[in-house]
Amino acid sequence: MNESRKYKTKKQVSEPTLKRLPGYLYFLEQQKEEGVLNISAPTIGKKLSCDPTQVVKDLSVTGIKGKPRVGYNTYELIHALEEFLGFNRINEAFLVGAGNLGSALMAYQEHQELGLKIIAAFDTDEVKIGKSVGGIHILDYNKLFTLSGRLNVKIGILTTPNNVAQDVAEDMVNCGVRAIWNFTSANLDLPEDVIVQTTSMSSYAAVLLRRLNDSDK
Amino acid sequence: MNESRKYKTKKQVSEPTLKRLPGYLYFLEQQKEEGVLNISAPTIGKKLSCDPTQVVKDLSVTGIKGKPRVGYNTYELIHALEEFLGFNRINEAFLVGAGNLGSALMAYQEHQELGLKIIAAFDTDEVKIGKSVGGIHILDYNKLFTLSGRLNVKIGILTTPNNVAQDVAEDMVNCGVRAIWNFTSANLDLPEDVIVQTTSMSSYAAVLLRRLNDSDK
């Protein structure tokens, strides 16, 4: 198919760009629903309040070309974005810590749109083990090692209390997990090749509170 | 140089810096627990795997000075960070949409560490109205306007389904909300002076999945 894909010569797409891509995708899907067949970068930029040239640069990572005076083909662009982000594949994950946040994530239906499929959850709480949330079984954390041998899961979602996060993360890595989506506040110390994406709520709170304070002086 | 300006013209702290600050705070609190009285930027940088000069620059926003060969006073730095971020004040908020994610946020105890206090939740679901989660009452969404008159709440947490997010956000603004913590995928179109912090889970998923794909060639 694509010859250049074999070589890792293509530079990594920057994190700011990657983070914006799902926003475009969500908007484009809305537009598609409304029957919009073509859409231009200025239109997207206007709605998402960002620079149109930024939109063009961001979308160029998909390889899709737009036509002058017409814009991009909505359908084609959606597909290319999903392909690029891996949202149209099934990316299996397991979740450890089926508490408040963990349960919310398990019940979250839109994960499917991200191609993310939580195939099992693990917990140490006797009360939770055996139950299900959002159709996902909560299993005994002790079974993590035995089960992960069969399943070939690359993604781990970490929603335990902070104080056990490091230990659980290490267990995950020993079970073959290559990427961890970390919702705890812990600063995970893991081998360099493990991909860690920390979603720190407090970072958002910090920006929000500070900006609010900045505004009223 | 104009000396007569009494207005706080201090430049806004950059978003990357703001987002890192809670990480330092969390780490410093851990260190304080362990009895560490002084800590140096290189030590912090090593543990959080970031550049020591970056640490110094980031922490300088608090106004706290470190001593050469000793580092920063742990206690003093923690206090200054909390003060700067507004974490030691009580920042009242209300939450709209007491569903899966909303309930998790309501039950989240660590919010107190962020000085964030959800004083009430609102929902349209008859079944949920009247119940409580984490000690927070779920009220009828229709009462939002009447209640917000008395309460002087500046922060709104938005965890409704995506399709009603814009309407709810507008209602919030009309009720005096100045800053919205948005957990939905909606691209909120609001007056410019309203602070919107969107915590988009899909952005993190995008980075995680893409990096995972990049790594296995």
Added chain:
DNA sequence: TCAAATTAAAGAAAAAATTCTTTAATAACT
């Protein structure tokens, strides 16, 4: 058919953020 307007693409410039370098301070050690 041809001019006008809109647009993507490519590259340049600007802005922002990070990393590197130098300097001065100071505590610990000799």
Added chain:
DNA sequence: AGTTATTAAAGAATTTTTTCTTTAATTTGA
């Protein structure tokens, strides 16, 4: 007391990211 090693601070350089500018394509409308 003097020396050395460590460190924060300040500023320079680099890198990254965003915004601006130009160009070429192409559809629409005259």
